[in-house]
Amino acid sequence: MIHQVQRSTQVGRTTHSPKRRVTPIYAPGRRHPVGQVVGDAFIKHIAFSKHTLRSPRAIAFDVSTLDDAERAGAVVAEIHDTESRNVWTAPIALIRSKGFPVRRGFGNQWALTLEHWSRNGLQSEAEAREEQQAAKQAAASVVQLGLFGGGL
The missing domain is CATH 3.40.1350 (Trna Endonuclease; Chain: A, domain 1)
Structure with a gap:
């Protein structure tokens, strides 16, 4: 109502x-x-x-x-x-x-x-965890590219 x-x-x-x-x-x-x-x-x-x-x-x-x-x-x-x-x-x-x-x-x-x-007003635990996982995945991608002669 x-x-x-x-x-x-x-x-x-x-x-x-x-x-x-x-x-x-x-x-x-x-x-x-x-x-x-x-x-x-x-x-x-x-x-x-x-x-x-x-x-x-x-x-x-x-x-x-x-x-x-x-x-x-x-x-x-x-x-x-x-x-x-x-x-x-x-x-x-x-x-x-x-x-x-x-x-x-x-x-x-x-x-x-x-x-x-x-x-x-602080970030939720779930959002913080998702950001950490995304950062780890991005770092792993850079390492993997480096193994095959790509990357930075």
Whole structure:
């Protein structure tokens, strides 16, 4: 269920700033929103120790909330941990492509393991690992070319 309200935002010291649409996102059967879409971000505030999967370590969403957030214009999920103040971000397309279904008694959910999430703006573990593998493959190609008289 999507409800739309308008909220003005301030940037720096300017007195006139553009209004940004804020869209509350509700889970089925809930009276209070589980998050909101602000600009292109689906923002949720959670107590990380209580509201994440422990095995595997992952962040899960009710599928309907992801659908509603995308309809409201969200392309990225932004999870604010109220305990540590960490901010976890991932593109919703990545959540859908690399995620997995969760059915543990809390409705139809979709989750993404923590290795795919960026924490506090840093590169995700999965991205770092992919870059390291690409660098190793590139180095191996240069060595192999050298063996056959090519390369540098």
